[in-house]
Amino acid sequence: MIVPVALGARSYDVHIAPGALADAGRIVAPLTRSRTVSVITDSTVARLHLPALTAALATAGLMAQPLIVPPGEGQKTWRTLESVVETLLARGVERGDAVIALGGGVVGDLTGFACAILRRGCRFVQVPTTLLAQVDSSVGGKTAINAAAGKNLVGAFHQPAAVVIDPDLLATLPPRELRAGYAEVVKTALLGDAAFFDWLEANGTALLAGDTAASIHAIATSVAAKAAIVAADERETGDVRALLNLGHTFGHALEAEAGFSDRLLHGEAVAIGCALAFRFSAQRGLCPAEDAARVAAHLGTAGLPTSPRGIAAAAAPLIAHMRQDKKVTAGTVPFILARGIGDAFVARDVALADVEAFLDAELA
Numbered sequence: 001m002i003v004p005v006a007l008g009a010r011s012y013d014v015h016i017a018p019g020a021l022a023d024a025g026r027i028v029a030p031l032t033r034s035r036t037v038s039v040i041t042d043s044t045v046a047r048l049h050l051p052a053l054t055a056a057l058a059t060a061g062l063m064a065q066p067l068i069v070p071p072g073e074g075q076k077t078w079r080t081l082e083s084v085v086e087t088l089l090a091r092g093v094e095r096g097d098a099v100i101a102l103g104g105g106v107v108g109d110l111t112g113f114a115c116a117i118l119r120r121g122c123r124f125v126q127v128p129t130t131l132l133a134q135v136d137s138s139v140g141g142k143t144a145i146n147a148a149a150g151k152n153l154v155g156a157f158h159q160p161a162a163v164v165i166d167p168d169l170l171a172t173l174p175p176r177e178l179r180a181g182y183a184e185v186v187k188t189a190l191l192g193d194a195a196f197f198d199w200l201e202a203n204g205t206a207l208l209a210g211d212t213a214a215s216i217h218a219i220a221t222s223v224a225a226k227a228a229i230v231a232a233d234e235r236e237t238g239d240v241r242a243l244l245n246l247g248h249t250f251g252h253a254l255e256a257e258a259g260f261s262d263r264l265l266h267g268e269a270v271a272i273g274c275a276l277a278f279r280f281s282a283q284r285g286l287c288p289a290e291d292a293a294r295v296a297a298h299l300g301t302a303g304l305p306t307s308p309r310g311i312a313a314a315a316a317p318l319i320a321h322m323r324q325d326k327k328v329t330a331g332t333v334p335f336i337l338a339r340g341i342g343d344a345f346v347a348r349d350v351a352l353a354d355v356e357a358f359l360d361a362e363l364a
Contacts, residue, residue: 001216003223005139006231010159014139014223018212020166021052021127024100025060028125031161032098036063038088040111041102042071045129048172053102053127064100065091073106073260076145078154084114098123098161104130104177105137105266109152112143116158123161129169131181131215132267135188135222138163140230140244146260150324151252157235165223167215178208179303180267183247186299187274188222191246194342196221201298208302236327239346245327246336246344247273250308253321257312264311271304272311280358281337291341308362315359319352 003014015027028037037057041050046068054064067087069075093099101111101124108126115124126138144155170178182204189197200207200218207214226244233240251266251273258264275296281287296306312318322333329348335355337347 001220003220003227005159005227007159007234010141010234012160012162014163014165014227016165016167016216016220016223018166018168018216020164021049021169022056024053024056024125024127024164025058025062027162027164028057028098028100029060029062031123031125032062033094033096035061036065036091037098037100038067038091038093039064039100039102040067040069040084040107040114042069042075042104042107044071045103045107049102049129049169053100069107069110071106072262073146073255073266075106076110076152076260078145080110081114081145084110085118088114088118093118093122095119095122098125100125100127101138101160102127102129104128104133108133108138109143109155110145112141112158112160113145113155116143116156121158124158126160126163128163128165130173131170131178131219132184133181134165134167134170134219135181136184136226136244138165139223139226140241141234150256150321150326151260153324153326159234165219167212167219170215171210175208175303176265180265180271182208182302183267183271183274183299183304185218185222186295186302187244187246187270188225190274190278190295190338190341191243191336191344192342193221193225194340197298197341204298204302242327242334242346243336243344246338247271247275247277249273249322249325249327249333249335250276250318252325253318254308254311256321257317268305271299272306272308275299275306276308276359276362277336278338279362280335280355281339283358284337287338287340291338295341308359312359312363315356315363318359319356322352322355
């Protein structure tokens with residue numbers, strides 16, 4: 001299956017198929033002038049999937065040159081970015097070459113940002129190995145590193161030249177990582193596809209148990225939805241792409257409070273954030289309480305957290321993190337709220353004092 005991301009001169013295809021990793025050489029070869037291809041990955045993914053990618057590239061006459069970083073959100077730093085960029089420059093990577101990001105969201109974000117600034121922009125190809133990266137972060141061109149003030153505050157829009165999604169790679173994911181990725185699938189349904197949420201309620205358990213057909217359907221549906229949103233609002237200048245931040249304003253604040261550590265994975269933070277967004281919407285009379293309860297119940301059934309308790313002790317630090325959110329405009333934090341499942345919208349009139357009172361009650 002090929003899902004196009006229509007962006008004029010920056011258009012690209014998302015290739016989705018079991019065994020697609022073996023086809024990576026054919027896909028990458030026309031995108032690079034050099035026969036040597038730098039592959040940025042982390043040590044965990046390198047052990048699991050780098051040999052297969054190396055063999056796939058070799059079939060197209062390409063030689064993989066790995067650049068391996070430690071795993072984890074803690075690598076989205078200036079220091080790691082500098083190391084990656086200096087290594088690529090030392091290798092002589094040029095604008096006409098393609099760099100491959102083999103890994104989850106951290107590797108994809110780091111590689112994409114490095115390629116965005118390397119020689120003012122070189123090509124890169126996303127080969128996502130986690131469910132979260134396959135359904136969300138590998139598509140759309142958002143690249144970034146974290147700063148002390150918050151998550152993804154330093155970055156650039158830089159679209160990949162192609163995305164290669166192989167659902168078979170999910171078999172190597174730890175269950176916690178798979179569940180974290182599932183949160184982004186649920187988010188896609190919640191923001192604009194009530195029928196997809198119905199499908200997830202019926203089939204989510206099979207997906208999390210490794211059912212290939214369920215995984216392919218969820219990935220393809222999520223990618224197609226995101227591709228349409230990105231094509232309509234590539235740089236989030238309006239409210240269309242902003243909807244993809246459902247759960248993220250709450251979630252990023254929780255991640256910052258957890259120190260961007262394995263204490264709280266990004267997808268887990270998004271799950272809590274989505275549950276909070278629906279409960280907050282219900283409290284304000286925007287959304288039926290039954291929908292908020294249904295969202296929390298489904299996330300809980302999937303083994304995902306739905307409460308900030310245990311991550312934050314009080315609301316004030318979370319509000320401080322929100323004030324640093326990259327989407328702040330004229331001092332106002334936009335929130336993605338909901339009128340119901342599949343009906344999200346951008347609210348730009350939310351008082352942080354109301355959010356703080358809501359979070360204090362959630363944490364009590």
